[in-house]
Amino acid sequence: MSARRPPTLEDVAARAGVSRATASRVVNDDPRVRESAREAVTAAIAELGYRPNRAARSLVVREPDSVAVLVHEPDQRIFADPFFGGMLRGVSQRLADTPLQMVLLMGEPARDAARMERYLRAGHTDGVIVVSAHRGDGLMAALSETRLPTVFVGRPLTEGPAFAYVDVDNREGGRIAARRLIERGCRRIATITGPTDMAAGIDRLAGWRDEMTAAGLATDAVEPGDFTPQGGTDAMRRLLAAHPDLDGVFVASDLMAAAAMAELQAAGRRVPDDVALVGFDAGAAASMTRPPLTTVANPVLEMAVRATELLLRLMRGEEVQPEVLPTRLVEGGTA
Amino acid sequence: MSARRPPTLEDVAARAGVSRATASRVVNDDPRVRESAREAVTAAIAELGYRPNRAARSLVVREPDSVAVLVHEPDQRIFADPFFGGMLRGVSQRLADTPLQMVLLMGEPARDAARMERYLRAGHTDGVIVVSAHRGDGLMAALSETRLPTVFVGRPLTEGPAFAYVDVDNREGGRIAARRLIERGCRRIATITGPTDMAAGIDRLAGWRDEMTAAGLATDAVEPGDFTPQGGTDAMRRLLAAHPDLDGVFVASDLMAAAAMAELQAAGRRVPDDVALVGFDAGAAASMTRPPLTTVANPVLEMAVRATELLLRLMRGEEVQPEVLPTRLVEGGTA
DNA sequence: AGCCGTTGTGAGAGCGCTCTCACGCAAGGA
DNA sequence: TCCTTGCGTGAGAGCGCTCTCACAACGGCT
Numbered sequence: 001m002s003a004r005r006p007p008t009l010e011d012v013a014a015r016a017g018v019s020r021a022t023a024s025r026v027v028n029d030d031p032r033v034r035e036s037a038r039e040a041v042t043a044a045i046a047e048l049g050y051r052p053n054r055a056a057r058s059l060v061v062r063e064p065d066s067v068a069v070l071v072h073e074p075d076q077r078i079f080a081d082p083f084f085g086g087m088l089r090g091v092s093q094r095l096a097d098t099p100l101q102m103v104l105l106m107g108e109p110a111r112d113a114a115r116m117e118r119y120l121r122a123g124h125t126d127g128v129i130v131v132s133a134h135r136g137d138g139l140m141a142a143l144s145e146t147r148l149p150t151v152f153v154g155r156p157l158t159e160g161p162a163f164a165y166v167d168v169d170n171r172e173g174g175r176i177a178a179r180r181l182i183e184r185g186c187r188r189i190a191t192i193t194g195p196t197d198m199a200a201g202i203d204r205l206a207g208w209r210d211e212m213t214a215a216g217l218a219t220d221a222v223e224p225g226d227f228t229p230q231g232g233t234d235a236m237r238r239l240l241a242a243h244p245d246l247d248g249v250f251v252a253s254d255l256m257a258a259a260a261m262a263e264l265q266a267a268g269r270r271v272p273d274d275v276a277l278v279g280f281d282a283g284a285a286a287s288m289t290r291p292p293l294t295t296v297a298n299p300v301l302e303m304a305v306r307a308t309e310l311l312l313r314l315m316r317g318e319e320v321q322p323e324v325l326p327t328r329l330v331e332g333g334t335a
Numbered sequence: 336m337s338a339r340r341p342p343t344l345e346d347v348a349a350r351a352g353v354s355r356a357t358a359s360r361v362v363n364d365d366p367r368v369r370e371s372a373r374e375a376v377t378a379a380i381a382e383l384g385y386r387p388n389r390a391a392r393s394l395v396v397r398e399p400d401s402v403a404v405l406v407h408e409p410d411q412r413i414f415a416d417p418f419f420g421g422m423l424r425g426v427s428q429r430l431a432d433t434p435l436q437m438v439l440l441m442g443e444p445a446r447d448a449a450r451m452e453r454y455l456r457a458g459h460t461d462g463v464i465v466v467s468a469h470r471g472d473g474l475m476a477a478l479s480e481t482r483l484p485t486v487f488v489g490r491p492l493t494e495g496p497a498f499a500y501v502d503v504d505n506r507e508g509g510r511i512a513a514r515r516l517i518e519r520g521c522r523r524i525a526t527i528t529g530p531t532d533m534a535a536g537i538d539r540l541a542g543w544r545d546e547m548t549a550a551g552l553a554t555d556a557v558e559p560g561d562f563t564p565q566g567g568t569d570a571m572r573r574l575l576a577a578h579p580d581l582d583g584v585f586v587a588s589d590l591m592a593a594a595a596m597a598e599l600q601a602a603g604r605r606v607p608d609d610v611a612l613v614g615f616d617a618g619a620a621a622s623m624t625r626p627p628l629t630t631v632a633n634p635v636l637e638m639a640v641r642a643t644e645l646l647l648r649l650m651r652g653e654e655v656q657p658e659v660l661p662t663r664l665v666e667g668g669t670a
Numbered sequence: 671a672g673c674c675g676t677t678g679t680g681a682g683a684g685c686g687c688t689c690t691c692a693c694g695c696a697a698g699g700a
Numbered sequence: 701t702c703c704t705t706g707c708g709t710g711a712g713a714g715c716g717c718t719c720t721c722a723c724a725a726c727g728g729c730t
Contacts, residue, residue: 008687009687010686020686020688021709022709024687032707037708053687055393055686056394059716060686061715066438081420085417088423088441101454103438104439115431255619259623262623284590285623288590288594288624356679356680356682357678357679359718367678368679369677369678388715390715390717391715391718394716
């Protein structure tokens with residue numbers, strides 16, 4: 001017992017007094033093994049502490065074994081936003097009954113893009129789910145070069161190759177939010193948008209514009225946010241300074257909405273009496289405020305599951321179509 | 336071009352007119368290759384779209400290539416709690432300059448324990464970081480059997496083998512929180528605890544008890560929570576019913592504290608004037624309430640980084656000691 | 671001229687596994 | 701009795717790669 005080499009199937013076979021082939025059959029649950037042989041092998045495995053070498057296995061049975069989830073966001077956001085937790089959860093859930101493993105690639109666009117790209121190019125993985133892609137982060141080009149099956153969560157903003165994606169109907173969500181504020185009697189309605197380099201930001205704003213224009217209301221009270229609480233606070237402050245007469249705000253995420261609401265209250269405005277508020281996401285943050293947020297549903301878990309489903313189909317070589325999930329208003333007490 | 340077999344190093348070598356060994360040298364940046372040969376191989380790689388087979392490589396150069404992060408929590412919590420995002424972020428950050436990949440294993444203790452255990456046993460991974468282990472979920476035994484290097488985030492509650500871990504000084508945190516409430520003049524101080532099967536829950540409560548007892552105050556107003564907003568709401572409601580005279584509450588997490596605060600306000604209590612509140616975590620949730628929470632710092636990112644560091648050391652065969660990080664009060668407006 | 675070291679290269683073994691193929695053997699049918 | 705089955709098994713090839721070892725070629729020495 002000098003060279004502390006981990007036991008191989010060969011060792012197991014020797015100890016059990018069978019051939020490597022039979023030992024392999026036991027490990028892989030092949031039914032064509034006599035019970036006594038099976039027991040001997042099982043015992044040998046236990047005694048030796050044998051663990052199959054995955055590399056050797058996958059060298060032979062060439063089949064996909066992992067899916068990468070790419071999260072391309074600055075630290076701060078991943079930290080705070082339950083969106084990502086839900087995403088991972090959904091992917092993991094759908095993958096549970098497949099042999100595929102979920103490999104997480106996280107990083108800031110600027111700092112880690114090169115490393116991520118290198119990893120993807122190296123072919124360590126068999127499919128990619130991109131969560132929250134931004135316009136122009138160079139990722140799309142790199143991805144389409146790798147020819148890896150890829151699904152985006154959130155419509156990718158790209159001129160180039162068409163990627164499969166799953167998204168919620170953000171534009172309709174924006175309309176729903178604006179409609180509620182208008183029907184409530186608000187006339188000076190502002191919006192805090194998401195990042196303007198993401199489809200979620202652009203589309204929610206567009207929906208809000210649709211409805212505002214249809215109602216003949218001004219659409220000039222627009223402040224960009226970045227989906228973080230701090231961004232919500234700042235945007236609300238700017239909004240109050242520029243449009244002190246506002247009586248309704250559509251905030252493109254609950255996290256920002258909660259922060260914006262705190263800012264409103266700090267400025268002495270009552271919610272919803274002075275200013276009505278509609279958020280977006282209907283996540284945990286919505287129920288943590290007082291009153292709870294009126295907000296637009298964002299089926300995060302479902303998107304994750306659907307995206308994974310699409311990816312699995314893509315990996316089987318099937319054609320897929322983008323999916324856009326419906327949304328609806330979730331009642332709270334802020335509008 | 337019939338059998339669409341991915342190109343191998345052999346193909347590259349043939350195309351470049353060199354041997355497999357030379358091609359391999361080029362791929363692995365071995366300096367001992369003539370410039371002309373290097374160019375030929377590089378060109379062949381590009382033309383053929385060659386990607387090295389990772390399995391074949393790691394079959395030969397036996398070195399660790401992945402680390403599993405085990406998250407053992409019900410859906411609901413992972414969804415909402417920024418703790419997990421921070422955790423993943425920290426691990427990913429520390430791993431960034433190593434060749435190790437982070438593999439995520441998520442699942443509910445009851446439903447997915449078997450699958451996780453199987454995965455770990457299968458030896459797909461070279462180290463494990465366990466995030467938020469509960470007492471008696473059988474994980475510890477399974478883990479110690481696999482003999483895989485393992486680090487816990489949060490002190491594991493186990494009688495058996497000693498695991499390496501990183502934790503924040505939860506007990507001291509509980510003391511800090513109680514002390515603040517006492518110094519503020521509160522006399523009827525309650526607490527909403529974390530899960531009683533987790534060290535974080537037990538230790539924070541113990542710290543609160545230390546300080547309360549030292550101050551000669553009653554320690555009977557204790558309601559268990561589960562770190563979720565809903566748990567915070569329910570516990571606060573029970574607390575108000577059982578101890579309507581309370582004037583201070585230590586809530587063992589910000590998420591619960593924010594919910595508890597909403598519940599207090601709904602019951603007509605002003606925070607902090609009628610009831611003072613101290614949370615735990617100092618995460619994003621703390622700054623989202625009005626007023627922002629006074630809370631005890633929980634260095635999530637740092638714990639993740641430290642835990643990963645310990646794991647790397649363990650994987651190199653070094654001895655490691657548990658690490659307990661200090662904490663402190665973060666000022667807000669609730670106590 | 672003869673020897674050495676250096677440099678670039680190729681042949682080939684072998685990593686641990688799966689899987690095909692062939693074979694021994696027992697049971698059943700002719 | 702002989703011939704089929706079919707089951708359990710073992711021998712052995714081969715997956716794509718790395719790495720050792722041997723060797724050719726070429727200076728620069730004595």
